[in-house]
Amino acid sequence: MxxxxxxxxxxxxxxxxxxxxxxxxxxxxxxxxxxxxxxxxxxxxxxxxxxxxxxxxxxxxxxxxxxxxxxxxxxxxxxxxxxxxxxxxxxxxxxxxxxxxxxxxxxxxxxxxxxxxxxxxxxxxxxxxxxxxxxxxxxxxxxxxxxxxxxxxxxxxxxxxxxxxxxxxxxxxxxxxELPSGFDAWLQQGMLAAQYRNAPQFATLNIQLKKSLPQDLVARIFARSSFTEKGERNVVRYSYLNGPDTQEAQAAEGEQPRWKSRLAVWTHLGDWISNDCHRKRSKIMKSKAFAARNRNISRILENGCDEKWIESRIEQLLARLNQVWRELEAAGVAPEQYIEGWNGKVNPTSYRLRFLKKLDQDFQLARDGDFKSRYVNGYEFPAMPRFRQDTMAWEAFVRSWCESIAVETAKNRTLSLVGKRIKDVMKYLQKDLSELSWSEIAELLRQYWETEWEGEGISLGDWIMGYHENLGVEFEF
Incomplete structure (x- = not known):
């Protein structure tokens, strides 16, 4: 060609x-x-x-x-x-x-x-x-x-x-x-709200232990000094900022933000939102840890080149490792099984170098605009895959979308704004949404998308596409 x-x-x-x-x-x-x-x-x-x-x-x-x-x-x-x-x-x-x-x-x-x-x-x-x-x-x-x-x-x-x-x-x-014209086109133009999974690694030092932690007193000793297990048992995480902002960011990690439960529709590809909704409401599409993460970025940028601050962070890290060392000895456990030692104590050089390397990485990330946006907001919004020409794959997506709508609208008090609008439309069409299969929901939306809502001056599709409009002031996260 x-x-x-x-x-x-x-x-x-x-x-x-x-x-x-x-x-x-x-x-x-x-x-x-x-x-x-x-x-x-x-x-x-x-x-x-x-x-x-x-x-x-x-x-x-x-x-x-x-x-x-x-x-x-x-x-x-x-x-x-x-x-x-x-x-x-x-x-x-x-x-x-x-x-x-x-x-x-x-x-x-x-x-x-x-x-x-x-x-x-x-x-x-x-x-x-x-x-x-x-x-x-x-x-x-x-x-x-x-x-x-x-x-x-x-x-x-x-x-x-x-x-x-x-x-x-x-x-x-x-x-x-400005807006798509058909039900399928509206779905295809949508976005996927993908949670940024690497956020917990920022401002956190991963320390590989010489031996996996047993789930007993030893693990509790590490936890008391702020060394927590995440994933592999031979790795502990240490948040070196160690302030309330760090704790707030960690606490909000797994929480579902309010905007997501109201504006998104779960599918097997992830949480779907309309393109127009993202353009007009992107300012509220953030993690609950948004403010705390923003402060974490600022602290790294402000102190990442300050030798006095860096030394204070290293001293705090070594003090906590030494605390673990002493408690392990008191419990009759050899600390050298887990921690790098030198002359019967924690090896300060090894952990100093690890910290300095991680701080430099985090400092470079904090200066990167793309990373800052993903980390602070907590979400990325890739476009929907372009696969409508693959009939089977597209219908599988439509099925998961419509089934999600059916599940949401079956609740007594659903939070889904898309579901509420579709329920309005089905009521106008004199259809009981609870009795419809996913394929019947899709067929009705395709068939009546451009049908005018009598007396309202808009089409049924316009009513659904405007689900994100007229949100109250209290609607933030």
């Missing part, structure tokens, strides 16, 4: 370029515009396109890329990948040539750069008479770009002059809005 496929016949100019694809990136669009210089450049993309990808295309428009955009709607994914071009002869006599590329390639740099994806592409020069139905199909799609309304495009099954029988899909073309 190569960008060389995007070429203009000698003596011709590109009058129209139409790109139809489920996935697209700005690099490809800029390459096409540079190579073909089309008089009119149109893009029809699946309505499940991530908002961030759409914003990148809008950014290209602001920088001078002349492109018209519409979104294609279908029950599932608009999966067609087609590139239709019309060329007009520069001089007399005036002639028009039409070319169609189609196959497995998306409108992406990975598909056309030649060194990444392995793609199959068919190229056809359309003949005026024999291929008039094909040209009319794409002309119909182009005509939808001139309308502010949603336009339907009928499917087409026909023989092409140079190729076997080919089938073009039926679809609907609409102007891209």
């Amino acid at each position: 190569s960008y060389d496929l995007l070429s203009v016949p000698d003596g011709y100019r590109t009058e129209v370029a139409l790109v139809v694809a489920p996935y697209v990136d700005a690099v490809f669009l800029n390459h096409l515009a540079t190579k073909l210089k089309p008089g009119r450049f149109c893009l029809l993309v699946d309505d499940g396109i991530q908002l961030e990808a759409l914003l990148k295309i809008h950014d290209c428009q602001r920088k001078g890329l002349k492109i018209e955009i519409r979104v294609a709607r279908s029950v599932g994914l608009m999966h067609m990948k087609a590139f239709y071009f019309e060329f007009v002869r520069k001089g007399a006599p005036r002639r028009r040539r039409r070319r169609l590329l189609f196959g497995s390639a998306n409108a992406t740099n990975a598909a056309f750069s030649g060194g990444i994806n392995a793609e199959l592409i068919a190229e056809s020069e359309l003949k005026i008479n024999e291929d008039s139905e094909v040209a009319a199909y794409f002309s119909h799609i182009l005509s939808t770009f001139d309308s502010p309304e949603v336009q339907s495009v009928s499917g087409l099954s026909t023989w092409m002059s140079q190729l076997p029988f080919i089938r073009f899909p039926a679809l609907r073309s609409a102007r891209p809005g």
Whole structure:
């Protein structure tokens, strides 16, 4: 595959370029515009396109890329990948040539750069008479770009002059809005709220023992001096800041924040939230330990180069290790079985070096903006995997989402705001949500998503998508 496929016949100019694809990136669009210089450049993309990808295309428009955009709607994914071009002869006599590329390639740099994806592409020069139905199909799609309304495009099954029988899909073309248009598209554009799992390692020194701790007096002796077991029994953790902020951060580690129980929907991929909800409510999507972790970062930055403070932390660490040493001896246990020793005492050099190395690592992390955001907030928000074209995998996700809604709405006082909105919709449709299977819930949402709520001036889908609006002042964490 190569960008060389995007070429203009000698003596011709590109009058129209139409790109139809489920996935697209700005690099490809800029390459096409540079190579073909089309008089009119149109893009029809699946309505499940991530908002961030759409914003990148809008950014290209602001920088001078002349492109018209519409979104294609279908029950599932608009999966067609087609590139239709019309060329007009520069001089007399005036002639028009039409070319169609189609196959497995998306409108992406990975598909056309030649060194990444392995793609199959068919190229056809359309003949005026024999291929008039094909040209009319794409002309119909182009005509939808001139309308502010949603336009339907009928499917087409026909023989092409140079190729076997080919089938073009039926679809609907609409102007891209701020929000997705269908139930599946809304789910696909969502985010996953992933808890940042490495947070407990910050400002914490992991000390590997020479021997695993038995679950008896020995473990309690270590715990009394703030050396706690986490995971492997031959490793103890020591929080070297040793203040109330550290304790608060640890205490809140496993607690479910209020925003998550109200704004997220559990799925087998993780906790799902809508893209619009994340954009408008991201400021409250934080760990309960947010304030304490923020103070921990500040303490490391303020004191990480202060020799006096560093020495005080080392002295405290060694004092606690020596306390453990003495208590183990008093209990008749040889401390050397667990702790590095020297001349019958704790080896200060070994633990000093370990502490200095860990402090340096933490100091560098505290200066890293990306780490600080993940650690302090406690969550990352990756986009949903793009797998709607995998029907079985997508339906498995929809199933877990709908089953979660069914579980939440069966509670007497559910906290789920999405569940409450869906319960409202089912009541309007005169359906008892408690009696519906996951597949019936999904089918009803797909079928009635764009149905107008009589007397309310909004669609049923709009009501559900707005679940995160009108939150009270008390709604923080």
